[in-house]
Structures are given as structure tokens and as C-alpha cells.
Amino acid sequence: MERLLIKDVLSEENIGKSLNVCGWVRTKRESKGFAFLVVSDGSTQDTLQLLINNETPAFQELYRCNTGSAIQATGLLRESPAKGQKFEMEVSEIIIFGEAEPETYPLQKKGHTLEFLREISHLRPRTNTFGAVFRLRNILASSVHEFFQSRGFLWIHTPIITASDCEGAGDLFTVTSLDLHNPPKNDGGDIDFSQDFFGRRAYLTVSGQLEAEFLAMSLGKVYTFGPTFRAENSNTTRHLSEFWMIEPEMAFADLRDDMKLSEDFFRFLCRKVTEKGEKELAFLESQYKRISCEDLARLAETSFAHISYTEAIKELKAAKESFEFPVSWGADLQSEHERYLTDKVIKGPLIVTDYPKEIKAFYMRLNPDGETVAAMDVLVPKVGEIIGGSQREERLDVLEKRMKQTGIPRENLQWYLDLRRFGSAPHAGFGLGFERLVQYVTGMLNIRDVIPCPRAPRTIGF
RNA sequence: UCCCGGGUAGCUCAGUUGGCAGAGCAGGUGGCUGUUAACCACCCUGUCGGGGGUUCGAGUCCCUCCCCGGGAGCCA
Numbered sequence: 001m002e003r004l005l006i007k008d009v010l011s012e013e014n015i016g017k018s019l020n021v022c023g024w025v026r027t028k029r030e031s032k033g034f035a036f037l038v039v040s041d042g043s044t045q046d047t048l049q050l051l052i053n054n055e056t057p058a059f060q061e062l063y064r065c066n067t068g069s070a071i072q073a074t075g076l077l078r079e080s081p082a083k084g085q086k087f088e089m090e091v092s093e094i095i096i097f098g099e100a101e102p103e104t105y106p107l108q109k110k111g112h113t114l115e116f117l118r119e120i121s122h123l124r125p126r127t128n129t130f131g132a133v134f135r136l137r138n139i140l141a142s143s144v145h146e147f148f149q150s151r152g153f154l155w156i157h158t159p160i161i162t163a164s165d166c167e168g169a170g171d172l173f174t175v176t177s178l179d180l181h182n183p184p185k186n187d188g189g190d191i192d193f194s195q196d197f198f199g200r201r202a203y204l205t206v207s208g209q210l211e212a213e214f215l216a217m218s219l220g221k222v223y224t225f226g227p228t229f230r231a232e233n234s235n236t237t238r239h240l241s242e243f244w245m246i247e248p249e250m251a252f253a254d255l256r257d258d259m260k261l262s263e264d265f266f267r268f269l270c271r272k273v274t275e276k277g278e279k280e281l282a283f284l285e286s287q288y289k290r291i292s293c294e295d296l297a298r299l300a301e302t303s304f305a306h307i308s309y310t311e312a313i314k315e316l317k318a319a320k321e322s323f324e325f326p327v328s329w330g331a332d333l334q335s336e337h338e339r340y341l342t343d344k345v346i347k348g349p350l351i352v353t354d355y356p357k358e359i360k361a362f363y364m365r366l367n368p369d370g371e372t373v374a375a376m377d378v379l380v381p382k383v384g385e386i387i388g389g390s391q392r393e394e395r396l397d398v399l400e401k402r403m404k405q406t407g408i409p410r411e412n413l414q415w416y417l418d419l420r421r422f423g424s425a426p427h428a429g430f431g432l433g434f435e436r437l438v439q440y441v442t443g444m445l446n447i448r449d450v451i452p453c454p455r456a457p458r459t460i461g462f
Numbered sequence: 463u464c465c466c467g468g469g470u471a472g473c474u475c476a477g478u479u480g481g482c483a484g485a486g487c488a489g490g491u492g493g494c495u496g497u498u499a500a501c502c503a504c505c506c507u508g509u510c511g512g513g514g515g516u517u518c519g520a521g522u523c524c525c526u527c528c529c530c531g532g533g534a535g536c537c538a
Contacts, residue, residue, distance in 0.1 A: 033495045049498080067488095084498045108473065108488050109499050115531065116473070171536090207538090232536055233463060245538065324534085335534075388538065433538030446531090458529090 001074065007044035010087050014077045019089065021048060022072045024126055025065050025100075027109045035062055037091075039071065042125070045132055045279035049080065049088040058094040067109060068100030068126070114449055121453055121462040129287065132280035133450055136273060137438050143272035144225055144246055144434075147265055153221040153248060158208030160227060163200055164412055171231040172203035173241075204229035207431065209247050210363075210416055213392060216249035216427055217419050223248040225434075233457050237446045238383065240435060242455035249429035255365075255374040255391040258428035259351055262378050262387050263304045265432070266349065271300035273441050281441075290443025305346045309355045309372065312337075315345060332359045335384055342381045349380045362406045364390040365426075366398055376430070383440045389430020396420035 001020045009019055023041035030036075037050040050073050052058050058073075065071060075091035106120050107127065117124040124130045145155065161175050177197040178184065184192040193201035208224040215222045228245040248265075250257060274281065274297045281293040307315070316327040316337055321344070325334040333341075333352070342350050354372040357364070364373035378387035393399040399420055403410060410417065438450040448454035453462045 029497050
């Protein structure tokens with residue numbers, strides 16, 4: 001008999017059929033004459049209730065079917081006479097693959113704190129909460145591809161190991177095969193990376209953007225979706241040392257096109273997740289009361305507010321709120337400022353554009369005013385910055401001047417300048433932190449709870 | 463990295479003025495013919511984060527280190 005996933009079992013047309021499911025026991029409720037087992041297999045938020053009569057041989061095996069054990073059950077699907085579930089399976093046979101000793105299995109029938117579950121990353125996907133989060137994560141990931149593929153973007157694979165360390169995007173992890181006990185030194189006493197594997201110092205990528213640019217300047221519209229690494233000592237609920245980033249890049253596009261793309265993208269993802277993740281969203285809402293399917297459906301229909309950095313500063317200066325950090329033109333927006341704008345003023349997603357050039361990266365296109373750059377940040381309530389993007393500087397002379405001003409060495413970036421020498425054109429793109437998106441959609445407050453194996457300072461246990 | 467708050471049973475947490483280390487849940491045993499984080503009865507559960515100090519006596523006070531959480535900065 002073919003094994004079915006629980007998500008496929010629970011339907012009217014299976015009533016009366018003899019079926020076969022595999023899964024892990026969530027709870028066991030025993031009486032004298034019968035017992036109930038609730039199993040899940042990860043395919044859906046729903047569980048399947050198994051009814052085992054004391055006449056079936058399986059009843060004698062129930063002492064081995066404790067919470068956490070892996071079993072296969074064969075039986076008849078039928079409508080459940082009791083409240084709480086529509087269907088149940090009357091079991092004729094149970095095969096026990098692996099027991100879970102109740103005294104030592106860490107997951108109980110009762111709820112656990114997210115902090116405790118973080119200590120058992122290998123078992124937490126078996127819980128309702130993490131099952132929901134990781135299924136939603138999958139819906140979002142596949143929807144990312146669906147969005148870009150349907151619009152003619154090519155998925156490109158930018159390198160994970162890179163030699164470019166000059167993007168100013170943060171501290172990097174060094175990749176080396178040198179003997180750390182006895183590394184070669186040069187005359188100055190520094191480690192001699194010319195003797196390292198690549199003949200020079202290499203790092204884990206902090207962004208695929210620069211490479212995405214040259215692919216956009218040949219393939220037209222591209223996007224990356226891959227792991228990204230930052231070695232900052234950040235201990236917050238919205239930073240990881242290893243995270244997944246999505247970076248579309250478009251040739252023949254300006255900041256307006258970029259803003260439009262980011263908005264369409266975000267709204268598309270909100271819509272998809274309400275369509276495909278209804279059960280998961282409903283569970284998380286009932287459990288945590290942070291965001292609902294209705295909220296996301298509304299977001300999918302809502303245009304983003306637009307405001308320039310200069311207007312944002314005016315708005316903040318006019319605020320009755322007292323901020324910890326002073327508001328002044330030229331200073332970056334602090335978390336509290338962003339939160340005021342999204343949560344209090346706009347009450348929804350917001351795109352802030354045209355930041356002062358001093359607080360943004362060298363590759364962002366200089367505006368005609370000479371003071372600001374064609375940058376945009378998409379801010380959402382609670383999570384804050386979720387997308388950062390810009391129109392790229394396509395003018396060779398302006399870019400060279402900006403690199404000189406900001407102290408970016410040219411040696412390793414000749415290829416990047418070449419793109420401005422040969423067939424340069426306006427182009428734009430953005431980066432979206434995938435985990436922050438998952439955080440927003442699930443309502444999880446800590447980013448470490450939306451990725452299976454979080455990497456953060458002193459955190460690499462699984 | 464900085465600022466707060468924590469660390470007591472497998473889990474969640476209480477522990478008063480320094481004076482016998484507790485509760486609920488989980489687990490075990492028994493009961494129960496439709497349970498739903500089942501229910502009822504009984505039983506079991508400790509390196510009070512580590513080290514040092516004060517004291518007749520420290521979970522409690524002091525010093526120190528480690529770990530966890532929240533906030534800030536950095537950013538996506």
C-alpha cells in the first residue's frame with residue numbers, strides 16, 4: 001500500500017479507504033478500551049488522530065509509542081464523531097520505526113518557550129510553531145523564484161568565496177587553508193596571504209551585488225538568492241552571521257523602477273503566503289497574536305508610502321515624540337526614527353529615498369543636487385529595514401571620484417569600473433534579507449527562530 | 463561591543479528578614495468505553511550556572527567568571 005502524506009490524507013474522498021501514513025507521535029491519550037495517538041509528518045499544519053481499539057494487536061504496542069516516536073500506521077479513514085478534528089484513522093496495524101524514551105525526550109506535550117527550543121534546534125522543527133515557520137519559509141522561497149521567473153529575471157549564482165573586501169557592507173569572515181598554528185609571515189610580520197590557497201586573502205561574501213551588476217549588464221534582469229555572511233559582533237533579534245539574501249539587479253532601470261519592483265515583489269509575496277500558508281498563518285496568529293492572514297492580505301493590496309529622506313527628517317522634527325537620538329539632516333535614521341515613521345505616521349510599509357551621500361555606499365548614483373544619492377530603504381512596522389537598494393552610479397568619472405572620496409581602493413575593482421567603460425547604462429537593484437521577510441510574515445520576534453540553524457556570535461551548535 | 467534583566471527538578475517558575483529547597487506540568491504505577499495540552503489517585507524528581515569570600519549558618523549578602531534573554535550600535 002502506498003504511503004500518503006497527511007496533507008493528502010485529510011479529504012472527503014479518502015473516507016472509507018484503507019490508507020498508510022508515517023509520522024511522529026505528538027500525544028498519546030489512553031483509556032481502558034481504546035487509545036488516541038496524534039501524529040504529524042511535517043507535510044501540513046494539521047495532525048492526524050489515530051484511534052486504536054484494544055482488540056487490535058497494536059494496542060499492546062502502545063507503550064512504545066510515546067511522544068516523539070516514529071511510526072507507520074495503516075487503517076481506515078473516517079469522519080470523526082467527536083469535536084476537534086474532521087477526520088481520524090481507525091488503525092489496524094502499527095509499525096514502530098524508532099521509539100523516543102519519554103524520560104529523556106526533550107519535547108513534551110505541553111508548550112515550551114522559544115528560548116528553550118533554541119537549545120534543541122534539531123528537534124524544534126517537530127513543534128507546531130517551527131513546523132509552521134519552516135513551511136512558510138518554503139512558500140516564500142519558492143514564491144521568490146516564481147515572482148522573478150515570471151518577470152524574465154534570471155537566477156544567477158554569485159560566488160560565496162570572494163576576494164573583494166571593499167564594499168563597506170560590514171566585517172568579513174576570512175577563508176583560508178593556511179596552517180593557523182604556523183602561518184607564513186611577510187617582512188612586516190603580517191600573515192602572507194600570497195601563500196594562501198587563492199594567492200591572496202579571501203573572504204565569505206557579504207553581498208552578491210557587484211557580481212550581479214555585471215550579469216545584469218549582459219543578461220538584462222537577474223537576481224541572486226543565496227547565503228551571505230557578516231562577521232559583525234551583532235547580538236540582536238534581527239541579525240545573523242549567516243543569512244540568505246535576495247538581490248535583483250536590472251539594466252536600463254532607474255530608482256523609480258527599483259521602487260516599483262520592490263513594492264510589487266513584497267506585495268506578491270504577501271499574497272502568495274496568504275494563498276498557500278493559510279493554516280500556518282492561522283496557527284501562528286492564534287498562538288502569538290502578532291500578524292494575521294487578513295493583515296497580509298491587506299498589505300498585498302496596499303500601495304507603499306513614499307517619502308524622501310529630507311521629508312522624513314522634517315516629519316521627525318515636527319514629531320511631538322521625544323527621541324533618544326537627535327534628528328538632523330545628514331545623520332542616519334535610527335531604529336526609533338524608522339519605527340516612528342512606519343508604526344505611528346504611515347502605519348504600514350514605507351519607502352524612504354534620496355539619502356545624503358555620506359551615509360550611503362560609494363556605488364549609489366549621485367543625484368543632480370550633488371548632496372544625495374538615488375537610494376531607497378523599504379521600512380516595515382516592527383522589523384524595520386527589510387530592503388535596501390539604489391540606482392547604481394553608471395558614470396565612470398563620477399564613480400571614480402566617489403571611490404576616491406570614500407577611500408575605496410581601485411585595484412580589485414577594475415572589472416567593476418570596466419562596466420562603466422564599456423557599454424555603461426543606468427541600472428538599479430536592491431537587497432532583501434530573506435530572514436527578515438520570514439520574520440515579518442510569521443510575526444516571530446527573534447530572527448534566530450526563522451532559520452533552522454542560526455549562526456550568530458557564539459552560536460553554531462547545530 | 464555597551465546598557466538593563468535573568469540562571470533554582472526534564473520544562474515553566476515561586477522561594478519572605480540569611481535558618482529543614484517548593485508548586486504546576488512532564489515522567490512512573492493504577493483507574494476510566496470518544497479523548498483533544500484528556501481526566502482522577504498515588505509515587506519519583508535537585509552540582510540552586512562555575513569559582514572564591516562574609517557568616518555559627520548562604521538559593522538568599524559581596525567579588526569574579528561563564529551562559530541566556532531584551533534593548534542600543536552595525537546592517538539585510
